[in-house]
Amino acid sequence: MISVAVIGAAGRMGKTTCDAVEAAADLTLSARIGSGDDLLAGLKGAQVAVVMTGPEGVDDIVATCVEQGVHAVVGTTGWTEAGLAKVQAALASKPEVGVLLAPNFALGAVLLMRFAAEAAKHFESVEVVELHHPNKADAPSGTARHTAQQIAAARREAGVAPSPDATTAALDGARGADVDGVRVHSVRLRGLVAHEEVLLGGPGEQLTIRHDSFDRISFMPGVLLAVRQIAGRPGLVQGLEHYL
Numbered sequence: 001m002i003s004v005a006v007i008g009a010a011g012r013m014g015k016t017t018c019d020a021v022e023a024a025a026d027l028t029l030s031a032r033i034g035s036g037d038d039l040l041a042g043l044k045g046a047q048v049a050v051v052m053t054g055p056e057g058v059d060d061i062v063a064t065c066v067e068q069g070v071h072a073v074v075g076t077t078g079w080t081e082a083g084l085a086k087v088q089a090a091l092a093s094k095p096e097v098g099v100l101l102a103p104n105f106a107l108g109a110v111l112l113m114r115f116a117a118e119a120a121k122h123f124e125s126v127e128v129v130e131l132h133h134p135n136k137a138d139a140p141s142g143t144a145r146h147t148a149q150q151i152a153a154a155r156r157e158a159g160v161a162p163s164p165d166a167t168t169a170a171l172d173g174a175r176g177a178d179v180d181g182v183r184v185h186s187v188r189l190r191g192l193v194a195h196e197e198v199l200l201g202g203p204g205e206q207l208t209i210r211h212d213s214f215d216r217i218s219f220m221p222g223v224l225l226a227v228r229q230i231a232g233r234p235g236l237v238q239g240l241e242h243y244l
């Protein structure tokens with residue numbers, strides 16, 4: 001049995017995660033930790049923490065997990081370089097602990113990123129569009145950032161030129177955010193859950209790669225896979241693709 005504490009347990013992802021952990025025969029839910037709860041008390045007896053809070057203060061939460069010797073499976077997005085450095089510093093004193101930062105636990109989203117990086121080596125133009133529910137705190141989404149970074153790395157390695165763009169006059173934001181030279185556009189719309197499209201263009205053709213999460217249960221197989229594997233994967237890992 002692996003004992004699991006869920007941090008951010010009252011949120012949309014936290015509730016779904018608690019249900020998934022409770023339904024798994026080889027896992028036991030040791031604590032539901034919400035905003036204002038005693039984190040140290042909640043972590044007592046846990047082997048793995050699943051972190052599904054908002055971005056604010058998540059670096060301190062993950063650093064505390066590491067200091068307590070609790071592996072952390074982290075779904076929270078909106079990380080800063082300073083936040084990552086804080087976690088790395090905590091891991092330096094506890095190198096046996098595992099931290100997985102996964103911007104998307106859905107298998108289809110992980111595959112979308114892999115396919116997009118491959119395709120982006122072969123097309124002149126590429127842009128990313130992410131579409132989410134309007135309660136989301138961060139933009140662009142963690143998945144879109146990760147997608148754009150993987151696309152940029154693949155294009156750099158293949159020696160592909162930047163996407164052409166003759167824009168010289170634009171309203172602020174009209175061309176989206178620039179992530180490693182890849183344009184990323186964020187849509188927030190009531191009714192949506194989590195969706196992403198990668199648009200690839202070449203002379204006379206377009207390839208669109210799209211993934212839709214219609215329900216947060218789509219993230220649970222990836223979360224449970226990470227919970228089961230993390231004890232054997234010390235250090236900081238970014239992206240569920242490294243676990244597959």
Ligand SMILES: NC(=O)C1=CN([C@@H]2O[C@H](COP(=O)(O)OP(=O)(O)OC[C@H]3O[C@@H](n4cnc5c(N)ncnc54)[C@H](O)[C@@H]3O)[C@@H](O)[C@H]2O)C=CC1
Pocket residue numbers: 007008009010011012013014033034035036037052053054055057061074075076077078102103104105106142219
């Ligand atoms: N990696 C993935 O596959 C996915 C990641 N996400 C990310 O997960 C995060 C949470 O998303 P939602 O559940 O939609 O947000 P939410 O706002 O519904 O839930 C966040 C919860 O965390 C709680 N919280 C905030 N600070 C806390 C603290 N210090 N200690 C304990 N609890 C605290 C809040 O009170 C709230 O209940 C977001 O960053 C989102 O981008 C969302 C879906 C999938």
Ligand SMILES: O=C(O)C1=N[C@H](C(=O)O)C[C@H](O)C1
Pocket residue numbers: 077103104132136137140141142143144193194195
């Ligand atoms: O906030 C969300 O809902 C989601 N957040 C993650 C992200 O920022 O990529 C994963 C998924 O897109 C849902």
